[in-house]
Amino acid sequence: MAELKVRPGRDLSVIGSAALVRALHAAGLVDRYTLLIHPLTLGSGARLFGAGPLTEFTLTGCVTTTKGVVIAHYDRGV
Template identity: 45%
Template sequence: MGSLKVHEFISLDGVIEAPVWTADYPFGPQMMEAVGGLTATSDAILLGRHTYEMFAPAWSTRTAEDDPGAPFFNETAKYVVSSTLEKADWNNSTVLGPYDPEAVRELKQRTQGIYVSGSATLVRALLADGLVDELHLFLYPVTLGQGQRLFPEGADGQKLALTTCERFEGGVAHLVYGPAAD
């Protein structure tokens, strides 16, 4: 069974929406290695509709010369969770339909690893259903004051266990969480 690994860029106040604010910080070799490690162990990408609609036009035209991550995003099987999207045109994309934890469990059974990026609504559901094996937060030393948060006000609390913590240039911290031991 494959593991499901989530990757989020997050501000100190928990905002993950439209992380264009990360451009003010270096995306150096350590961070490239960390993100590359996530994609290297994955043979599937799971995305919510909004993230799919942002990623498809951005990645589908890139080549390895443009960005070393382009082959992973363009060649890897992509699965989109959506109750409104009827078809997915980006290479190797399949619409799974509305969120169904059993469908995600079945996908985990068929894959070596699943990579999830962005997709806040989907990630919240995956966390609530205990389907996330690793939550990789790239924590930026900035507060934004507004924007969609990974853990919104009023959401059920969850316990996680910190498994890895490393510091990158520019003050970005890479925090990896897994399920808390009962």
């Protein structure tokens, strides 16, 4: 992934794999998160951010859909 990241071209995206996101985050390969926050509870599930490295991100944009879903964009802090 690190090799792909340095190549010119479009952004790489991960959709629906918390384990892959955690591994990429731990390796310092995540520059931006787009989180879709749905207004519901499931009762239980895997945490996206567990005991990984502390990394600061800055909120760069946020919109709420008509269904109440919050779409938040975060960039890696400097």
